[in-house]
């Protein structure tokens with residue numbers, strides 16, 4: 509409340525008038541007729557009219573009954589509330605939410621105001637090969653009806669050649685240039701999407717920073733053994749040849765990138781879990797960043 513108002517309200521008539529205004533406003537918000545409030549609070553309609561008209565010097569006991577009948581704390585009716593941070597309607601709304609709904613509300617508000625500043629473009633999945641970025645990313649896009657974009661696929665489209673050819677022709681620098689170009693393409697063309705980053709994007713600090721700034725990022729991780737087994741199960745043994753060495757390499761890469769992957773906004777560990785189970789958690793972690801404020805209940 510504004511301090512100047514508090515001072516004005518502290519003299520008798522203004523104080524009573526403010527109580528009257530507050531009672532009328534709360535009753536209206538609750539959709540209660542004066543008759544109904546009268547029977548709920550056991551205060552006569554005539555006296556309620558006097559209270560609302562700022563003409564009654566209401567006792568503490570009646571004030572308590574009145575507040576209880578309208579389902580609000582007494583301090584909502586009293587004018588001087590210097591300690592109160594939130595305006596009553598907002599606090600009232602938040603108090604009615606369950607803990608799970610509050611968890612949902614927080615990122616929604618964060619996202620909403622960030623979106624006003626043009627910050628967020630959706631969700632980006634980062635992590636090492638075989639974590640489940642493609643599998644889970646596709647499911648997420650389909651479920652929430654937003655495009656799923658595999659950055660490596662887009663790089664190949666923009667370059668007009670596959671990743672192997674890019675590497676052969678221009679090496680890592682060329683790949684990094686196309687990677688950045690692909691990310692900017694997504695930011696410009698897609699207001700909301702699920703982006704799968706290549707496992708090594710995090711090693712390119714400027715591109716990674718851009719991704720962190722524009723997306724809600726999730727590190728999709730697994731144990732080294734599962735990363736390895738899943739990639740082998742997909743029939744791709746290229747980076748895993750040599751077995752013990754391959755496993756050592758994988759572990760080393762995970763350690764090397766650990767600090768970068770940890771910069772993600774959230775972490776999803778898919779080790780020893782079913783795809784469905786991992787997806788359910790990913791959905792709850794990211795839904796607020798992929799739905800428009802008008803589609804909260806989607």
Ligand SMILES: Nc1ncnc2c1ncn2[C@@H]1O[C@H](COP(=O)(O)OP(=O)(O)OP(=O)(O)O)[C@@H](O)[C@H]1O
Nearest residue numbers: 636637638639640641642643738778781782783786
């Ligand atoms: N709990 C789980 N969550 C996600 N995927 C799982 C899970 N359990 C098993 N899988 C399997 O692991 C594989 C993950 O492969 P996927 O291609 O999605 O990984 P990726 O992170 O996209 O790797 P890459 O960096 O190579 O693109 C899929 O075949 C998927 O079915």
Ligand SMILES: O=C(O)C1=C[C@@H](O)[C@@H](O)[C@H](O)C1
Nearest residue numbers: 636637660705706707708709
């Ligand atoms: O994890 C890695 O080192 C890589 C993963 C791929 O997605 C590509 O980003 C690239 O081939 C390197």
Ligand SMILES: [Mg+2]
Nearest residue numbers: 641642643704
């Ligand atoms: Mg993938």
